[in-house]
Amino acid sequence: MSWSRTWLLGLALLASTCSQAELRLQLTDAELSPAERQASQQLLQDALAALPPRLKQQLDRRVSVRWRNLPAQVYGRAGRFSGIELNSALLPGLSDGSRTTTLTSRPHGTVRRELLATVLHEITHLYDRAQLWPQVERQLQHQCRQREQSLGAVGLPDYCRGQTARRFTLSDDPLLLDLAGWPQQVGRRGTREQDNHQVARSPDSYELSNPREFLAVNMEYFLLDPSYACRRPSLARYMSAHFAWTPANQQPCAEGLAYLNAGRDFARQPLGSIDPQRVYQVDYLLAEANDALASRWGHSMLRLVICAPGRPLGPDCRLDLQEHLVLSYRAFVGDVQLSSWDGLTGAYPSRLFVLPLEQVIEEYTKVELRSLASVPLRLNRVQLEHLVTRAVEQHWSYDGDYWFLSNNCAVETLKLLRSGTQHPRLHALDSIMPNGLLDTLLARGLADRSVLADDAEALRLGYRFDSFRDRYQAMFSVLQAQLPIEQTQVEDWLALPAEQRQPWFARADLRTSAALLLLEQAALRRQLLLAQDELKRRYLSGRDGVDPTLNKAGGALHQILANSGFLSRPAELLEGGYGLPQRAEWQRLETQSQARQQQLRQLSDNLDQEVRTLLEPARLAEMQATETNLTQLGAHLRALHKSGGGLQLP
Template sequence: MRTPGQVRRWRWAVLIGWLAAPFAHAALQLELQPQGLNAAQIVAAERALQQIRMRMPPQWQARFQQPVQVRWSDTLPAHIHGRARNGSITLQRALLDTVQEGRPLPRPLEAALIHELTHVLDRSPQGGWSRDGRWRDLAGWQRRPWKLGRTGNAFSGRSPDAYERASPAEFLAVNAEHMLLDPDYACRRPAVAAWFTEHLGATGRTADCDARLPLMQAEEEAGAATLLELDPARVYAVDYLLAEGNDQLMSRWGHSMLRLVICAPGRPRGPACRMDLSHHRVLSYRAFVGDVQISSWRGLTGSYPSRLFVLPLNQVINEYTQLELRGLSSVPLALDAHDVANLIERVAQVHWSYDGRYLFVSNNCAVETGKLLQEGVPRLASPGLNRLTPRGLLTRLERQGVADASVLADREQATRQGYYFASAEDHYQQLFDAARQHLPLDTTTVGDWLRQPASARARWVEQGDLRATAAMLLLEQAALRREELRARDVLKRLLGRPDTGGAAARDSVRALLEDTGQLVSPAALVTGGGYGLPAADERLQAADAAAQLSAQGVPAWKALQQQLKQRLPQAQQHELAMIDSNLARLGARMRALAREDEGRVAAH
């Protein structure tokens, strides 16, 4: 007869056995099929299966409801290590020859077993992950607009194995290998690692990852870039940044961008960070033109790569408002800190790995920005953000309650608070009106004034007072920027024509564009076979490579600009020279008038 203590122990043993039974029953069972193996190979195969059970996390193993038969064969193609069919696995018999007693399994054998076991699990009733929409977003099979399915996988840079792009199922199996075998996988592909942990359980390893995410950012000078290591904790908000349209074909519907509201170092996250404009960065998808001439037809047919540029906000404001005379609306998005961190991690993955094609109709800036948002913030994926125009994307974000365009209702207040950046055209008109108060200029609008030849404006250069002269100096600087834009278009057409004798100049431009291409698609800056987000040593390598390219590129672009100016038509060269003359005379007159004012003040 059992004592009370024995009864209690017996009951606990039964309870523990009952609780453990489902897990034991469901644990991974690998059944070796020894046909065709000699005695040594059977021992090696048993050792391999035993060690792979130890490698597979318990939660992964618990998902297998049926035993998995494992066969070894010489009939597989040489480049294929294994296949999974009908819940069983066939592996290359030659892999057994690499197994050594007392040593870890060779990496190819471990990878092959994990890869094929993942296929078995994915194809079972307990799997099906490779068909899931969220998985396909993460894996790089992006959604097409108009609900036309998904694109091919264009994430070709910084890949551990090109075979992962064969299908979402192969991406799952290849990444399962690296998830279980690479200690730093969670640092290189954080979002995919988090997906595995959520759906299949943790590996039991912890990785000490750098919270900062590397982005190659353009600098103010042409041809220069530096490595920005961005801590998501410094990003207070993300805005949808919309550039207004103009009369140009490729710009008529505006341009979609994202603005990262980054706090200055030492400033706590909060609304005051919106005033740290010099630290804000803009994410802008653009067609990277790898030749010397932009072709609308090539933009329509996808001949240009689509690149994710990381630009200083001040540079973007100047580009649109000063040069292109287009306003910018910055609409805050309702994203919490977790959303922001996930989005920036996706930005970094796209920045280092994506090599898409720009298509003016179906893969333009609005489509790319929408995909980035819904891949980085999963809750935005339903009902989806696939829209073909920048304003259409903003409308969809508003309808989902994500974008708050009410900040633009009062244009004056929006400008003060940094939600709207007005086109410089109104400012130029105010400057022009100030000059007209002192001078009888022969036109009433600044547009007509700037369209006049520089020689017509020259006769007024030395007739204004200090205020009028200062206004005309700023307007002449605007005239110079407009003329330089026109000159750039002329040079693109000239260099694109083989009959103009500009072979050397074309070669120089192409060489500089190749270097620039590495800066905006930085995977080429890092050698050594890494994948995903660069590790610490790879970041140093990328930063050094960018510094070298920038040191060569900045003076090279300046020298090329001077060289190309000499290839402009004589009339355009004369116009640029006349503007330079006007600027020099206006500057000299301002200094003279300022000295006269100082003298009058001193005399009193």
């Protein structure tokens, strides 16, 4: 045999040996009984069979496994050099026929399942510590340099330094950290938040202690729970992509993702279902700023353009406004007092509300007199559907802290966009202001500015919803054309006492009376807003129990606020389970949410009857005078119409 043939044969044998090299688990206890040894060996074989092939190949080593006396709460641990140790107190339950005994305090249930999960958990720690990806470090450094050159973003070198300082293990992968609940801090690229706020619907609270344990706990469920991909689809996709492998035991997922509609219509069943494949587009929805502290930079939201049943995906879906939903991170206020100081110190929970678009349009354009801009995001189909799925996951799991200046609606929305779409252009993007975030999205080509170019067309197609302030000003111009009033702006007219507006009614023709009616309706909405603010202060001053009437109405209000929390934190309706609710849990969701909604409806009816007793006499008198004006204007309009006048509104 020639030297070259010998060399080629040796190389082939070496390649064959390397291709077969993989993780080995070796039981090292010498004093086990035959039954204990057999059960232990079977446990290790089952663990190896459950692991991804890539993990076993890359973790090419012999790992010793021993039974040891460990604290009762510790089922196992992996030392850096000593292999894996299992709690010997569980060995009898594994080997004497009682291995199916249920452990009610443990997430996996039985002794055998818990021990199998423990072995997989500790192997994941070994894999995570192995530092197997030096090529990843070189690749990311190269990508950072390329991104810096292509985007030229201010502050991007800080982001790159944050990346190159990583350990480059699986548990500190930026994408995993985003999905796990340790997102990038605002204004500090590469620095991660310290606390995990994805606290609801967790399979095991131990996962929240740090990213290493999060990875290990989720590997248990990824490998053992057939419903994992249905309960935590974003993480399941991540795991499958990393290992280029999917467990064979996965069950099919039901169509649609459950959510609770936080709309104010307490007569409807709040439980709904979103099918990501029925979402045509996702828009960045911006409510323009006003003078209030909490909204002087606008409010960031996402609009889901959902197609009506039977309609194919396409531009016509934008006409199905009754189907569209809004994702809105808001401070959940469990009391009537909205304190600016509390907002600055993070005293309010930050939660993801799912609201009907029609309600959002009304509350901003009619009540708060703020316009809305709805700008489509430039996402491909995969990014869009993953974003919708991620949003529903956050709806069920997230309960953060709302900070007006550092973790507000813009910051929360940006974090959702990052983790949901995994769009590379979002990684180095940063903004703490809603209007600034929209400007940045437009500047990076991530949103379509062209839809706002023509105001009339944008209004017609639903890319813009204008404030009723402009309409009220148009009505006010009708008044100015006929009546010798002194006011020049509609705000000045609406600020007049109702009794000073009333004498002008008799002098108005049909057209002007119609304009007066619309403005008087606006005046009543304004009074309701002022009454709402007054109610907060009045209610707080009456909570000490001096006035039983105040207590009755205030109690109803307090109960509404306390009992409506489930609409933004729906996990409290379910016991057990984790992640997205599955079909088996929907029946309980329907029952529980309907019962809560009926209770809210009753409380709302009680509050409607009693709430005016909480108002100051002057405010109550002004509201009643405005309502009297509306009655008089209605009668005046009917009389004019009966006399034959035509009605033409501008």
